[in-house]
Amino acid sequence: MTFYILRRLILMMVTLLLIITATFFLVHSLPGTPLKNEEKLPPEIRDQILHEYGLDQPLYVQYFRFMGGLFKADLGKSLMYDGRDISQMLKERFFASAFIGFQGILIGLIIGGGLGILSALYQGRWIDNFATSTSVLGVSIPSFVLAGLLSFWVGVKWGILPPALWGSYAHTIMPSLSLSVAVIAQFSRYVRTELVEVLNQDYIKTARAKGLSKAAVIWRHGLRNALIPAVTVLGPLTVNILTGSLVVEKIFGVPGMGALFVDSIINNDYTAVLGTTIFYSLLIMISVLLIDILYGWIDPRIRVAGRRGE
């Protein structure tokens, strides 16, 4: 197991290095400079400022300098928000994104899991149809349309929740809800398929033959086995939440990572783009790794096999 994790960590490092390198050269090849007043700056002064930033040096020099900083855990300073520490910015922004994202996933998992279980248990009945339709509709409505409608409908027409902005817990509900819809849709489909498959397994019959009640069978034998593989969708779901958050954060004015990323690309803020990319990649890789470890931990088949392989 330790060997496995070590191997994965090494691969992660290699991956990260490749991502950073690719992103570095990609952002530096974007047209224009990171200067904010680029339109009005006379060319001589522009060149002089670029020189002060060290942006006039050959790319490979800049690359090695950046990598050097990285080894000292220094992501550098933002060019767009000049002087601000990228790591500091990421720290500040991450909280908001993580909060609505985590809450969104949680809502999605609970509702989606519930719907999936219900529709698997009542296959072909109205609740199944309802859940299936909801999930299909859920994946069919673009999140920005949904977020927009929520903001207008719940925020303005009903006036229950603030239509946008950040500050109190109430502000987090609608962004999380908007994000959760896709999770609900995907997770309920997944749980349904998985649970239907598990419920068709022989060991479910064995359990039933023991005289256990339906509820006990589903709870002890069905759900457990259905939810173990469901852990694997958490990875893609996290990625999805990231994608969704870009738009949702913009619509609800959440001071999160998504906004930072889009802005930094548009403004050619090389260090910020690299910082967010590294952060996103790490986030995804670590969550995938954690999920794999978690999966191995909760599934005895893999757990024991892993031990044997040691």
Added chain:
Amino acid sequence: MTPLLTVNNLHVSFHSYQGEIQAVRGIHFAVKPGETLAIVGESGCGKSVTAQTIMRLLPSTAKIVQGEIRYEQQDLTQLTEVKMESIRGSQIAMIFQDPMTSLNPTMTIGQQLMEGLRKHLHLNKRLAKKRAEELLSLVGISNPHLRLKQYPHQLSGGMRQRVMIAIALAGDPKLLIADEPTTALDVTIQAQIMELLKSIQEKMGMALLLITHDLGIVAEVADRVMVMYAGKIVEHGTVDELFQHTKHPYTWGLLRSLPQLKQSREESLVAIPGSPPDLLHPPKACPYVNRCLQAMVICDQTPPELTACSSTHQVACWLEHPMASKEHENRAGGDE
């Protein structure tokens, strides 16, 4: 002796996108306490469905169209789910074909064994554990204490089937249904498992309903045999009657396809040509007519009734009709 279980005129159908599949089409039989009844037939003949119907473990696409299953004065087809749960495991238990998939991969052997014990015997955890160890010893598993903590995938196939038997025995049932208990196992293990079943049956005095397609096992273990074909019983009798005085051409065909030790090299195994009828549109007449070498005109017109040849032997075949030619009786000797 009053029968433990009586099945009367049982019809079971499945729904599929193509229509209704009539898997079991009116069968009658009875199981007496302590005896071993074997049901044999090709796959798809309805024998497993019959077993599952008795346990009321049919998939949701299946339904009991008519008939009754009487167990100790109760009609199992009419019982509520809760009542049925108290019968499963404690009165009637079942073991399944594939020990590889019949055990929950994410629970330890102990957990799975103790579930039944706690449900039916209302044992506390400590007692349940003790009993579980006893059961494992009973089915011939050494080191039961250690095994309880293991997961199914850490055991061999034979071991798993032993565990399955132990699980089935947990509630001290009066009837054990074994659905092809040895099919998925190695030949050497098969014999061990059958021996185990037999010895436990004697020890605990329970009835055994053995479902198999292996006539060899039947000959060794069963008291009586029932041959099913296309959802119907075609022949029913004691082991001796069936093996020595085979009446139905299908039973005969099954026997001929069985390899025998005394068989000489020149004699090849004879498979029954053709395949069973489509139960979506079951034939009105004898279902075996298209594969039967002795088929007569009437066989394709009117279904044969199950008629008694002796007090224990019944067969559903027009050849038994007095008007049929008796040539075929010679072949029972097997030296055609």
Added chain:
Amino acid sequence: MEKESFQPIQRNFLSYQRLERKQVGFWQDAWYRFRSNKGALLGAIFIICIMFFAFFGSSFSQYDYYSQNLLEVDQGDSAQHYFGTDSLGRDLWARTWYGAKISLLIAFLAVALDVLIGVTFGGISGYFGGRVDDTMQRVIEILYSIPNLIVIILMLMWLEPGIIPIAVALSITGWVPMARIVRAQVLKLKSQEFVLAARSLGASHRRIFIRHLLPNTVGPIIISVSFSIPSAIFFEAFLSFIGLGLRPPQASLGVLVNEGYRYLQLYPHQLLWPALLISLIMLGFNLMGDGLRDALDPKMKR
């Protein structure tokens, strides 16, 4: 009862061989299954209708997607303009169907690229196995952990706007799942008898791959495609929302939704039609995908 009834039936030996049950081939069976799945059928009908209108819808109206009439802006539905007009007085019927066409084109193109790269990559990786597979798997693992959104946005900043750049950007990471599926399938198949037989008969790698392996991976590929198309459409819409993508007045459904979203409070119909259409396309493909999976994936057979 008559004596004749008990005469043996006269028949030749061949009739014994007659198979009682009608034998259905894999594809025929799949088609049965698919046809009996009402949701899937509904999905397919949606898609066919939408594709029909996307490619021929403009001929039902005298307007084209680009002509502006500033005297007829922001109109509601009428006999002239079935879906009304937009803020530049362009006919929304024409624009919506044109948008659907562009969205579908982008999705088809992106998915075609996915399939092309995915099948080649996954096929080679699975077929040759060993070192080759190991190396190629690492590549896939690496690509898998790159946040695709970042790559796509960066690529689009880098490329010119247009249909092909979007499709290319979408398929840069999009082919990875396809490669995984194909590889798994090929791995499973290559050890099966018919492949071993072909190989022992001296068939070339290419022949084995194209004639024996590929046809058997078609099922999973089709399923995957039916889910990739809506996600490509979705992604394109998403990109339009952040303002990246096409060359106006070219419009995809995403562009139209984005435009309509701004007029939501006053002219909801400008959002309604493209949003509805996008939802219907997704719905159609998802329903059809579910149906195809049930029909083609033997694991799901019940």
Added chain:
Amino acid sequence: MNKKRLLSVLAFVLICALLLASCGFEGNAIKPAGGDNRTFVLAESAEPPNLDVSKSTDEVSSRILNNTMEGLLRQDRNGRPQPAIAAQLPQVSKDKRTYTFTLRNARWSDGKPVRAQDFVFSWLRTLNAKTKSEYAFILFPIQNAEEYNAGKVSASQVGVKALDDSHLQVKLKFPTPYFMELCSFTTFMPQREDIVNQYGSEYALEANRLIFNGPFTLSNWEHEASFTLKKNSFYWDQRKVRLDRVEGKIIKDVASTVNLYSANRLDFTEINPEFAAIFEGKSDRTVIKEMASWYIEMNQTKAFFKNLNIRKSINYGIDKRSLTKRVLKNDSVPAGGLMPTHMKGDEKHKFRELSPDTVLYDPAKAKQLYAAGLKELGLKRQPDRLEIVGDDADSSKKQMEYIKEQLRKNLGLQVEVTAIPFKQRLQRGKRQQFDLLISGWNADYNDPMTFSDLFLSGGSYNRGKWSNPTYDQLVRKSMTNPNDQERLADLMKAEKILIQDAAIVPLYYRSRLGIKKPFVKGIYWISTGSSYVLKETYLDWKK
């Protein structure tokens, strides 16, 4: 399975939701977002990158600085510079090259006096190349400023000097008629040396790493979320300040901003024209006049656009009135020239009043000119794949779509629309990678020169590479001409040449739209339109 029915029900629900969403907002009685008349809540669409006087270039930080800081002079409601930290307007020497300011007894928000040295420090800091200021060039009219910035002379040689704590003397390179306008610009505001040194690289990055001398102080700054201004009790003119608090909410999506406004959670915000129709005819609607000119540059390094008739035909072939009225819908003014309507002319008149422009649009003439142009060029038809390049903002895309359609309809000229991100557009312009380029220029100060010098031959903003010696001569002369009268006449003449020679196709003088609650009074914008002034703003709301 009744999946079908269910789906149709759900689709119906979706439609209903959309339809219902369209209804108006009855039921929300208007009231201040802050709850009372003491707090003003507004929205900004971006996070200010920093609030460093030397480095600030964007509008949001300029707005915060304009309300928390004060320079020597401050623009009044009519755009005229009025004494602020300076006790009165400066004394100007005969040669119009030396300005002497007398400072009033003003204080910083920590109670320390605002001294002439604070201005000297601030300006020199901006000019220091190490500061990397992107607006240093605005100080270049000062003697030796440009040289110091380029590292050619030392700081002491720059023409700004504190005579004592309350007297500041500025020497200019040339007579600069708009120097007083500049003095209200954010880059000309003072900074405190001790504060700058105390925080070093962290200076101006957080609310508590700054010091203020304006009507408000920045009391709180949640990055990407909000900022709060509080009344500055040390402000010299604090009797006029009527608001206790100003809350700025940072939110990027305009639709959400409008939602917040409708839900009484904002008192003021800017909006995009798409949302203007919602407030059509309502008192909420506010027009913010920018001093900005938008035009099309034509790539005259290509033979096709080198031809005068072709260039003219494009001008005649685009209906600018429809563009502003029906496409932009933001009260922008259709343009016939370069100088925006409220650009200063002489002391009494606007530039446009003295030299009115004519908005050209004549499809018939356009066709004629176009045909003539083709003939002169010996072409049967237009070159293939002509590109019109512009920003990828929604309104910019729409503009380009409109222009494309106009050219197709009126000239039969086919162009492709290339909407690209701002930075990319700049690069394309710089490298002449376009045929038609939508460009705009926002005035830095209220003087025609801010526009005129754009089109000098070889100038870096002259992306179409138009060149006219007479124009060059007129503009260059005006740069140093102390004779205001003659200078203005020259610049007017230059503008005429620019249009006659079809250097550009003028489109419009831009305005922006805002919405503000009817009870918001006394708010005004500085002449370039980039910032509001909240000094005298008050809320007049009664239950």
